[in-house]
Structures are given as C-alpha cells and as structure tokens.
Amino acid sequence: MANVSKKVSWSSRDEDSAQGEDTPLLNGASAVRYTRQFSGSSIFHIGRLSTVDLEEEHSEEEGAVLSRPKEIPHNEKLLSLKYEGLDYDNSENQLFLEEERRMSYMGFRCLEISRWVVCGLIGFLTGLIACFIDIVVENLAGVKYQVVKQNIEKYTEVGGLSISLILWAVLNSAFVIVGSVLVAFFEPIAAGSGIPQIKCYLNGVKIPRVVRLKTLMVKVGGVICSVAGGLAVGKEGPMIHSGAVVAAGVSQGRSTSLKKDFKIFEYFRRDTEKRDFVSAGAAAGVSAAFGAPVGGVLFSLEEGASFWNQMLTWRIFFASMMSTFTLNFFLSIYNEKPGDLSNPGLINFGRFDSDSVEYNLYEIPVFICMGAIGGLLGALFNVLNYWLTIFRIRYIHRPCLQVMEAMLVAAVTAAVSFTMIYFSNDCQPLGPDQSEEYPLQLFCDDGEYNSMATAFFNTPERSVRSLFHNPPGSYNPLTLGVFTLSYFFLACWTYGLTVSAGVFIPSLLIGAAWGRLFGILLATITSSGSIWADPGKYALIGAAAQLGGIVRMTLSLTVIMVEATGNVTYGLPIMLVLMTAKIVGDYFVEGLYDIHIKLQSVPFLHWEAPATSHSLTAREVMSSPVTCFSRIEKVGTIVDILSNTSTNHNGFPVVPRVSDDNEPGRICGLILRSQLIVLLKHKVFVERAQSRLQQRRLQLKDFRDAYPRFPPIQSIHVSQDERECMMDLTQFMNPTPYTVPQETSLPRVFKLFRALGLRHLVVIDHENRVVGLVTRKDLARYHLGKHGLEELQLAQT
C-alpha cells in the first residue's frame, strides 16, 4: 500500500501549529491525512499504522480490482454515494428558533395532539389497506382454486390431467405477469418485501422514491397479484412498506404526486418528524400483518430508533393498536361476525389450546437443536439467494427479462405443485370438522383427500395454519419431507423476483413443514409417543427457527411470534430457538435483509462502531478538505459549488470568511444544500433586501413548502448580474452544529453520530477551525471482516 501521497495545502501547516501549541497528543499518534477520490480502489485492511491512499495514479497495481466495479454495479464491498442521509438533526437556525419561541405552551399541546391524530390516521389507513389486500387476495385465490379444482375433478375420471396443469400454470402466470409488469415498468422500488428499504430509511438513509404514493399503489397491486398467482410468497412483508408509505404521506398533509396540499400538518414537513412517523407506519404495518402491536413497536425500535423517546414509542404503539383494530373490525364485518375482535392480523396462527401449549424441561434441548437446524437451513437459503441475486444483477436487469423470469417462476411453481400432488399417494380421511378449504380428492378413495394438496393447493397462510393445528397423523413424513425440499427451493428462487412479495410466510411454511416432520420422527423414535404427541408444537418451533435463520431478527421476532400465537407460554422456547438460529446462521452468512442492503451498497450504520476501531480517529475517517462558505458569500460561488457534480456535497460549514489560500476558518455554522437552493430560488440577496425594503422576509414555511423535493440547482436560473450579488447566510445556517475534535476516536464519533441521527459532523482543530467533515459514508465504510477491520470502497453508482 502506498504511503501518504499529498497533503492538502493547509493541513500540514495546521498540524505544525497543533504540535507547536497545546496538542502534543498528535505527536504520538501516527495520524495521516489524505484526500480521497471516489473513483474506486481496493479494500484495505487498516491497522494502527496503515495509511491509506486512494488516489488512482498511485494504485496501478490494483488495476484488476479497480475494473471489477464496472462488471458488477452492486457489490457488497462497495459503498454507494448515490444515497443521501436524512436530516434527522434539526437545523436550529434563527428562523426555527424564532418560530419555536413564538409558539405558546398551548401551541405545543396542539402539535402533540396532532401527532396523535396523525398516528391514529396512519394506523387506520394501514389497517384498511391490509383489509383490502386480504379480501381481494382471498377472493381471487378462491376463484382460482375453485376453477382449478373443478377442472381437476373433471379430468381425474376421464384422464388428461395435463390440461388441468396447463390451466393452473396459465392462471398463475397471468396473475404474476400483471404484478410483475406493474413493478418492473412502473415502480421498480416496489419489488420485494420492502423491508430492507424501510430498514435503510429508518436507519437514516434516503432511498429514492421509497415512500411515494405511486410506490404504494404498485406495491398493493403487485402483492395481490403475486399472492393470487400462487407464488411462494406472503403478503405480510409488503404491509410494513405500505404502512411506511401511508405514514410518510399522511404526516405531510399533502401529496406532491397528486399536487394536493391540505394545508395541515405543515409543522411536520421535515425529516425529523417524518422519520418518526414512518417508524409508526412500519410498526402499524407489522401490527396489521401479524396482529402483533407490541411486536410492531419493537420492530420499529430495533430497526430504526437511535434515541428512544417514551412519548414517541407510546404513539407508535397507538398507531399499531389502531391498525390491528381497524383490520380486525373490518374483517369481522366482512366475515359476518361484526364486533368480534379476537382475530387480529393478516396471518393468524390459530388458537393453540392450553393443553397443547405446555412444554417440559427436557424438550428445551430439542428446541435448541431445532434452532440450530433452522440456522443452518436459513444460512443455506441466504447463500443461495445471494448467488441468485448476484446473477440477477448481472444478467437480468432489463424489465422484460424480469417479467419473463417472474412468469417462469409462476409456471414452475404450479408445475411442481401439481407434480407433487399428482405423485403423492398420501390420502387422509375427510374429518367432520373439515378445516381444508379446497380438499382435493384426486386419486383418493371417496371420503378421503390428498394430503399433499393441503400444503400446495392453498394460500400459504392456510397451509401454515394446517401444519400447526391439524391433528397428529394428518400428514405422512414423506409428504412433509418432499414438500419442505421443493418449497425451500421455490421460495429461494422467488425472493428477489421483480414482484412485490414477502419472505415471512414462505419461511414459516418451510419451517412448519420440517418442524412437523421433526415432531413426527421424534414421536416415532421415542416409543413414548404420548409425551411428544403434538407435532403442531414442533411445527411452530420449526417455523420460528426457519424464519429466525433467514431474517435474523431477535427480540421483535420473538414478540411477533408470541403475539401471532396468542399465547405467551411459548415465549422462552421461541426466544431460545431464535437465539440459536441467529448464532448458528451468523456464523456462516448475514441475514437476508442485510445481504440485500449490502448488495445495494447502502451506507447503513449499525448499532456500534466495529469493536476494534479504537485505533482510528476522526482525523483519519473524515473527508477533507471541506468546502466551506463565508457567512456572507457571493452568489456565483454558491452556484458554482452546488453545480459541481463531481463533489455533490450536501452540507457546508460556514466560516466568517473563506480565505483565498483555503486556510481553515473558525466554524460558525452549517448550511445545507437544500437550504441554499431555497435561498437561491427566492433570490435572498443582500443587494435586493437593501433596494426593495418591502420584500417579504423568508420564513420557515418557504423551506417546508419546498420539502421534500427540492429542485436541482440546474433548474434555478441565476443571471450574470445576480452572480455578483452577495447572500447573507447568518439567519439560515444552523449556528450550533455538533462538532468533535480531530483526536476523537471512531467509536466516539460513531456514537454521537448514531445517537443523534446526524448527517454531517464537523471536525475541528483545537482553535475551533474546520478541518474536516464526517458523513454517514465515512462511518459506514468500516466494518469487521475476516481479517480484522476492513474498509469498503466508495462508488458513485
């Protein structure tokens, strides 16, 4: 690795002065400054003494590595620069402070009440959407299965079941094509479950288009089609995304897409408030999907919260409760039992009887074993899906191809299902309390039905419930084994298709199948069948293990599972199982969502800085030199800097006066690109204010009106005369940005950054002069690899 190549003009001088005066600490540290270019370079292992040089002319030996990013635009060793951070930290400029100080105590009370109203609305609308999806899917799937069932029954006698197969495959493909076209051509961000995207958003990364109305429309349409199309997917994951979009929309009191402004909730038009509401929306989504309001709150906190606030949590809980309640209420009306509120959630694990719920001490090792199996299978699933995703990124990036792949998967799913059912000879008697919706007789005797069909010829939600609750003996082990195997690969192939779909239900289904199999085998091996009598219990544990092995969620998933089961007795075993699955799975590969986040090269901040990163200081991680503005700056300079596409900075420290030789000035504020854009748009120039005294003073409202889609700098016309004007940034900049000295260790910088949800952190020297800027990318670059601390490369894509 090359050594220090170039010091920016003033930085060496600064170091000298620091040594000379009162920072002898610097002598001991082997800190090295470097300028950074984003053209790409390889991954460096950072030791205490390593120095990094990212300038291309010095790294010819890394040419081979350098060329890789061109092959694979998405790579988990890259960090994309196209993602911006959210401004979770309020810019407390003069306008803001004046507004806050003007506001009376009653004003704050009203705000607080409107926050509650917004959360209630979010919950209500999310519940409604869940209800809509559920009813439409049930009906479409019902029609489909009825048609196919009649067809099969018709041809079972006379032969020619291949026609049924074709009918089934065509119906499935038709649904899936519609869903896939919607996603691929109209809104690609609506693909998948949306959970990785929402995780990123809650982490503080702005994912373009993720919380737009159009995304919601496509998501809802897409998920209906893909579930009705019989893919191995669930409708639960997308609910989380839907809830988030609802929250982002409702809380702003307007729709930019529909160009409709209701003139309400204007105070909430900033990232701080919006992100809080989006957490509530995500929680409401989880809550509607699983009937798990507490689980929803924990999901939001686990994924999003940097700072836990009691009132916020309580509001999130309210949104969650509202959404479960709404869904529950409308479904109860739809099911003609109005007012019966004891069946919350899109998926319902059914009621576990008190008798079957009990477990014994000696079962705990068995559960832990199952957790390990779940971890292994989950890791396998993730690795396969990872390869598949890499393949997709390389070769299947055109929408047409994506639609064709989705169609293919739909047809194959139907074909596999049909073949399985066809060759299965597991016939079970039709009981009096028949829980099967579409019992297929096929080649079974009268009064019997094909047991394989209960698993395949059904919506996945119903199949899960059957596996949990059907009495012992409903399935034979071979059926379960074959089903697990085939569904595993189908689900793995399906996740990542260009359709809206979740991975929760397929995971649960796979797990429930092998869990039940496990339970049956256990009862067979141990002759004392009565103890291990209930295979449904093992199905539940298996489902938890598999899901935990794939998504690696912890506390929130435990609570979600417990709430969906409706019985807290299983808390301990589920927790143990999830913990084991996570530990075993993490040994091999990360969770599915994290894999997809990494493949998108999102600068995602984890909870803590890598353990061994105390050797790094702010000086080493910061970006420098920093582009600063003078407190009173020439318009031309501002326009030029904002227009510079090669840097594309978003936050600019403000100093009293930028000197010509780029000497660092004392920090006196921080201003954002978005604020400058608004100022330019309104032409807030010193000369104008002097000439036209009646000109309206810019208010916070003007910034809010432009939020969140600030126009690009190119669309703002600045004449040659105006370029010579001056702009006074004093009342618009944040006069008290958070700063750290340059000797601060990386974990300390990280903690401050993460706890306060910052976007820019100014690094200062001992005289309060700006020497660098730490942004999200500077912190997300470092991660613990197999060989110690590794650094990701930055890419413009």
Add this chain to the structure above:
Amino acid sequence: MANVSKKVSWSSRDEDSAQGEDTPLLNGASAVRYTRQFSGSSIFHIGRLSTVDLEEEHSEEEGAVLSRPKEIPHNEKLLSLKYEGLDYDNSENQLFLEEERRMSYMGFRCLEISRWVVCGLIGFLTGLIACFIDIVVENLAGVKYQVVKQNIEKYTEVGGLSISLILWAVLNSAFVIVGSVLVAFFEPIAAGSGIPQIKCYLNGVKIPRVVRLKTLMVKVGGVICSVAGGLAVGKEGPMIHSGAVVAAGVSQGRSTSLKKDFKIFEYFRRDTEKRDFVSAGAAAGVSAAFGAPVGGVLFSLEEGASFWNQMLTWRIFFASMMSTFTLNFFLSIYNEKPGDLSNPGLINFGRFDSDSVEYNLYEIPVFICMGAIGGLLGALFNVLNYWLTIFRIRYIHRPCLQVMEAMLVAAVTAAVSFTMIYFSNDCQPLGPDQSEEYPLQLFCDDGEYNSMATAFFNTPERSVRSLFHNPPGSYNPLTLGVFTLSYFFLACWTYGLTVSAGVFIPSLLIGAAWGRLFGILLATITSSGSIWADPGKYALIGAAAQLGGIVRMTLSLTVIMVEATGNVTYGLPIMLVLMTAKIVGDYFVEGLYDIHIKLQSVPFLHWEAPATSHSLTAREVMSSPVTCFSRIEKVGTIVDILSNTSTNHNGFPVVPRVSDDNEPGRICGLILRSQLIVLLKHKVFVERAQSRLQQRRLQLKDFRDAYPRFPPIQSIHVSQDERECMMDLTQFMNPTPYTVPQETSLPRVFKLFRALGLRHLVVIDHENRVVGLVTRKDLARYHLGKHGLEELQLAQT
C-alpha cells in the same frame, strides 16, 4: 425580580469580543450571564426576557419563601445537590485507548461472551431470590392463617372472637416490627418498593447505597416480613430493586462489603457497563415478579435507556428469560410438578379461558370509562399519599417512630379486616372445585363460607386471582364496595411506611374489586345479563385502570399485564384503559413514583426538555465560572480545589494553562474528581517520575480497583513538599469531551446530554475556550409548571 447583579470578570469581555468578531447573533439575543449560589431562593418564571438573580442579598422580599426549605428538607420545588451523576460516557483517555487498541478481535468476542454470562447469572440469581421470597412468604403466611383460622373457628362457637382479633393483630404486628426494624435501623434505602430509586439510577443518578449487598439482604428480609405481616403490600416491586442489586454485584466480580474480589469481570468496573447490567437486573426483576420477560425489557428501556442498542436489549431479554425460567423451574419442583414450566412469575393472573377472553366493540367505551375512573382514583391515591409523605418527612423521621407507625398500620389492617369479615353476612356456598385456601365459615351455614374473608383473609395475590376468576355471583356488590373503600385507604397509608413493600399488588387488588363491582352493576342495569356475564373480565380491566392511574406507566405496563394474563387478546383494551388512566390522572397529579422522586429532590432528567425552553441557551443554563486545571498542574492547587466543600465539583475542564486572572483557556480535556483522587493516591507526580524511573506506570486497572468507592480527598495525605510537585494530567484526562457552543438552545443541549448519558458538558465560545459547564442539575432545574417554564431551586441537602 432583580436584574443582572454581577458578571464574572472575564465573561463580559468575552461577550464583547464575540460581538466584535463573528457572533452577531448575540446582539439579538437578550442573553444574560449570572453567577449562582446554592443557598436557596424562590422559584422563578422564566420568560424570554426575564433575567435571574439568585444571590441572596438581592432577594430580601422573598424572605418568607426562603425560610420554607428549612422547615421541609424535602420539597418538590427543590433540586438536591447531594446526588451525583453516573459517568455513563466513557472517559476515553490515553490509558483507555491504549487498552482498547491492544485488545484483539478475540478479546472483544470474549468480553461479549462474558457479558452474556453475566446476564445469565443475573437472571438466574434474581429468579432464585424471587423463588426464595415466594416460598418463605407462602409458608409463613400459611402458618399464620392456619393458626388464626383455627382460633377463629374455636371462638366462633363459644364467643369471644375479640381474642382472635388480638391474636391476628399481634401476629401481624410481630412480623411487621421485624421487617420495619431491619429497614429503619439497618438500611433505610431499602424502604418502599425501590422502583423510584432504580428509576433514578437508570436515569443516571447515583443514589447512595442503593445497589449494595446489605440493601439486598434487608430488602429481602423486609419484604418477607411485611407480606407475611398482612400489610396491604406486594412482593413484586421489591423484586425489581433486588434484581438491580444482584446485577450491580455480579457484574463487578467482587463484593466491596465482603471484601472479596474474584478477579473476574474487571473490564466491567465502570459506570457505563454497570448501568447496562443494572438495566438487565431490573428487567429480570420485573420478569420474575410478573412472569413478563418482554414487559421487563420494556420496563428497563422505558425507565433507563437513553440509547437503544440491539445487542444490549437482547442481553436484557436473555436475563429476563433466565429469571422467569429459573423461578418457574424451582417453583415447579417445590410444587412437586417438576418440569412444568407454564406458570411463570410471582403473581399469576391465572388462565383466562378463551371463551371469557373475547370482548366486543361496544364494550370499548365501557373500558375507556373504567380507565377514567382508574385515573381519578389513582390521582386521589397519589394526592393522599403525597400529603402523607410530607407529613412523614416532617414529623416521623426518627427510626423508632417509623417502626411504631409500621406496627400501628399492621394492627389497624388486622382490625379493619377482622371487623369487615365479622360484620359481613355475604355467605357463599363452598363449591366442589374450591379455590379458596382458607375458607372461613364464621357465622355462615355449614357448607358455606364468608365471602368477605376471601378478600381479606388471604395473601393479596390470591385475592386478586379470586376476583379475576371466581364464577359470577361469588361476591355481592356490598362486599366489594366496602372492601374497595377500606383497602384503598389501607394501601394508601401503607405505601411510604418504613418497610420493604410494593404498590403493584394492592393497586391491582383495589382495581379488581371495583372493576368486578362495576361488572356486576353493569350486568344488573342492562337486563341482557348474558352479554356482560363475566365480571372477571371487568375485574381485570379495573385492575389495569387502577394500577395505571397510580403508577402511570404505559407501554411496559400494557405488556406486563398482557403477559401476566397469558393472553394477548386483551392487549387493545388494556392499552386503551392505561392510556385513559394516564391522561386523566396526569391532569391532576403526577405518578406515584415521580412524586416520590420529586420529594427526594433528585435531579431526574425527563425524555425531552420542556417544550417552551427554546428561549434558553447554553449560556443561560450553564454554571460559570468553571474551575479549570492546567494540563500540568500543581498538586497543592488540585488538593485545595478538591477539598473545597462549598463547590464539590466532580468534573474539571483541562486547559493548557490556567491564567492568573481567570481568563478562559482553550479546552483540551476533561478530568474527573475520581481520576484525580486515584492520581493523588498513587502520587503520580512529574518529579517522582523523573527521579524514580522504575516507578510503575499507572494503568486503567488502578482506576478500576478504586471503583466505585473512591476515597474522599480528606483521607489522602499529601505532604507540604508534595504540594509543590506538579501533576501531568495529559494521559489521564479525556482529551475529547463533548462540547457545545454557548448559543446552543436548551433543547439541543438537553438532547445531546440525554442521548449520550453525559455527566459534564463543556460550553465553549467561538475560539474553543471554556466558558461554562452544564451538568445534570442545570438541565433538571427547568420544568413546565402551571405558569410556563419554572426553575427549581438548588439545595445542598
């Protein structure tokens, strides 16, 4: 109110220079500096322009107000200075960084694993303690009730029941005297439930002696005595305190009281780690008490977490699970059903059948009504208890008096109970599935029992369960009404006695009683009895409402109730009820724990700064002038400053050189009193290092060994020669303390302080010079009163 009285010498100069150079913002703001004296003065209302002068000579007109604090040492308008903050923020000095950098990745893994081991141990031991308390209480109470019952049966026939009354009262008093003597004479901090103290600890306030072994012993002994003594108390609250003590002990790997050092977990000997473990301990306590592991986690987070960390949360959850599991397991062995793990927790609400669990939409307004009643009754309870506590603080502060009061309450409780039972003529038939432990026949016919006795002649836990589950018709309305009334006042009188006891169970019992009464009346009024058939459901809702009205916990209490019920269906109604109770209750008075915290004048930081505090800046809230040390400081100066009892500062900014005229220097570090004490103790003087080169270099271990009971400065002998030596603070100070500019608004300062759990926050001017220091007291002083922002006075007591 008097105007600015005195500016510290340099502060006016600093203001001038700020105006002259680059902080024109200051011109607009009406900021005023003031020096502060802690002798006490009245409460000021702070407006945008008000200026505060706390010097006594200017406030003769407030003499009447000033004299009050002498009467009442504890006052909710005071903020005590005797409480120190915890150092949750790591002091990242050179020693620390060197240690961290030396540590390998495997070292961090081992640390992580030992954290898990500690959490497992915490859970296990907490579970064991809960188990011990439960078994001892059950047996003692069993013996007592058997003796009294036999006595009553003997005298019912022959007359002379007054002897039974005396027997009962004497037995109760005997138990209570033992418990009360333990608490009053040996460890007064063990009084009450300990929840307010743990709340404070988790909030970051060091409460003296609160997590010591002796406190645990007294707590356990005390709670056994007070529950066995038949007081209107529960054994659940104290479990939270017990868990916290266990955590603080186990995590340190040694006991200072027993002078035993196991030489393990040495890394955890600092406030940061200890506080995290104490959260786990508190959660384990809740979990053992209510069989509510998730509730426990949420309790810890709601009370303690400033920064939510996924791994920490997961560990806390593990501790919680372990504690429920341990308790469950050992109790199952004790109950001779080994391995049956479906009965977690000290209190168990019993199993609500699936049928009785359902509720209907039209019941929700009824539930909300009950929530409002709970809020009102809770507020009444709190107000009465507040007055009582004030009375106790004024007049009952001698241990003997405290023991006598406890004895009196015990006797009165027995007398009231006996009278109630005696005059009740509510006889119920003894059913075949008799759930009563000690059915008293008294004057009832054969085959019947006195229904009032089920409520009074029983441990409160059993009474709660009877109210939830006894079939409709087990109680007549009059019994319930009289019981509610008498128990309400008894419980209110009991809370705050000098005994270890919790308020959860009495609250639940009061609520369950009036809730059941409410249900019965509802069924009577509406002729359609079948709909409102189950009074047990209303008992549950009433219990939630009453408890919520008293303690005002929100999310965590919902989850605790749901987990204790074992059924998630009641989630929504319980949440609505708790929310209503909180809103209604907060209108009148704060929660019980908050009242007691305020009466102790603890500088407790809430989640956010008061809404209207944007008008204040760091300049106005900070303490100044600040005592700074030079980087190389004379030992004599350090000893003198540390010995100054009138200031008693704990954190000292370090500047290159303190000038004689007290001109502020540039911040280059922060050093704590505890660090200085250790340095003085080891005589780490520059001269010594030069003369004896072989002298061992001070290591982090030396600081850890002294933690947490650093000796007072008076115990360290420094000779006159040594006073002339110099100390080099460079490698011991934290070189990168968090700083804020003096224009930072209070909410912004507050957020930084709270999110990072700081103890000292240095306020700097634009040239990075120390101008002030913000500590916990400076922030906790401000709160929203009836007339806007109010400021509490500071008191040395």
